[in-house]
Amino acid sequence: MARIGHSWGRYPQASHTLVNVIDRHQPLPALDRTMLPYGNGRSYGDSCLNDSGALLHTRELDHFISFDPESGELDCEAGLQLADILDLIVPQGWFLPVTPGTRFITVGGAIANDVHGKNHHRAGNFGRHVLELELLRSDGSRRVCSLTENPDWFAATIGGLGLTGLITRARIQLRRITGPWMSTEVHRFENLTGFFRLSERSDRDYEYTVAWIDCLASGSELGRGLFTRANHAPAHPDRRPVAPERRLRVPFTPPVSLINRLTLRSFNTLYYRRQRQPVAHTTTHYEPHFYPLDGILDWNRIYGPRGFMQYQCVVPPADAEHRIAQLLRTIAASGSGSFLAVLKQFGTLSSPGMLSFPRPGTTLALDFPNEGSRTLKLLDRLDQIVAEADGAVYPAKDARMSGSHFRQYFPAWASFRPFIDPRFSSSFWRRVME
């Protein structure tokens, strides 16, 4: 049965046959069309879509297999969401080794996109913490993959965008914590140079660093923003806030995007001015710290029926400041942009994945309301800057980069290709291989 679906960015739309995978011990279904694993659909663009093909829904592969509270080793099925894992492990003194900005993603998705988080400079990507995974192929074969067993399959599957087969289960090494609280500091910075200075000073002593920037500020204020650095709090902090109980929900999709030039400029200015003092210290629960947007369910609806496009790139350290300034000037001049503009320094830890996105340098992530060709042109201009700088764009968030740019950003694509399951494909992959 064909269903129209979309990814988290609500752009583009695609038509799919949906197939639920309910038992990891069973072979994959025999279908007359290509398939693609689909977890919770939080990829922004078309890497989790397979137009005219089938999606293998993994949400019922959500079983724990084992958890050792002594060693912090977790074995679970790939459709399990990070939120469910956190509910189990945090009370037992463990945390995810790496987490992206939403906990509503599956383990399989975290591996297939080799996600990163605010601790990239300390912990690297999610894939570094995967001890072992099982890959099920359409020919019925199963491979246990790790750094030592089938290492080539392991490398292809981490960051492999779901194309190498279905990840049925994975064993992950968790990280010890003493409690659910975070000690955080928020520093206001006046411009881009301020960001780089703060990053350099913070990366050694703070496990989590990230900055929000006002992407519409220009001139001497270009790149102004708020820099957050945090560590897991000691066992018994003075304040012990609890996780927020109630979640808000965007109840319906407004007919037009609520994010437009007017709302954006006022929001960004207010948000920047929100913090009066240059530095603020707080103790927070880990949920609002790591997952501020998870508090608003279906937040992607605010961009209206046309959806939005995420853009996340990384530029190498050598001329990062110059390149980021160039990108921000291009965005500010266009007047388009987002309130979710995020800047972070990646570390030098490498990932086992062949197609992994993070690499040393500075990463910038923003979302743009979809205004059709206007938005596409702006993103093409950003791509030119990133390509010139020898950087890369993140496939998990992309719905439009050109095939030639993809192949430049990810030169390992040619050696990756033989690992693709002959029965698997995705809208993204067909687009960038054109």
Next chain:
Amino acid sequence: MLNVLIIGATSAIAEATARRYAARGARLFLVARDATRLADIATDLHVRGAVDVGHATLDVNRLDAHASVLDQAWTKLECVDVVLIAHGTLPDQGACEGSVETALAEFSTNGTATIALMTAIAPRLEAQRRGMLAVISSVAGDRGRQSNYLYGAAKAAVSTFASGLRQRLTKVGVNVLTIKPGFVDTPMTRNFRKGVLWAKPDGVARGIVRAADRGRSVVYLPGFWLPIMLIIRHIPEFIFKRIKL
């Protein structure tokens, strides 16, 4: 220690309910047809906090096998605080109209087998003089509708049986809880188009556990089905027979 026996444990609602009991550190005994999935679910519930998870396979239509599986459950758990009967299928109404065999087989799974289990479980709870028997019926059992009256008739039998059993067991301190879910987004209803009336298994599970905790008799899940079914039950037959439901 809370001891919970679940029959039809691989169903989505049952599994979500079991996870809630596991998180409380309950002792569980699971019964279902599919041994592999049963083993996976048992392992999962153990990781989620269940102190001990036993399991046994059973096809509920093998009525002669009920007693031995119940014996195993009682041997393992000794005293059972909550029994949840959750197995079921969603018959194809058209197929039931075309074949007596299909109709009776579906009635057996959703009605007769459930009544057989309740009959066999009742004296065990009676002997304990405590505990709760929760059974998943359906809003479909409240009134026969042309779209699924075979299923509805089986569920009506279960609801009526549960009502009588409740009167009998209340005297010895045992509660019978009739659970009437509306549309739930589960593998059983995979091919339906989902609208605003659809609930998630976990929401229904939360309602089941709450109703069991409070010792309720009949619960509609989600709660908005109570007024809806009140109206549907009271539509006069001369109108009802002409509308399409």
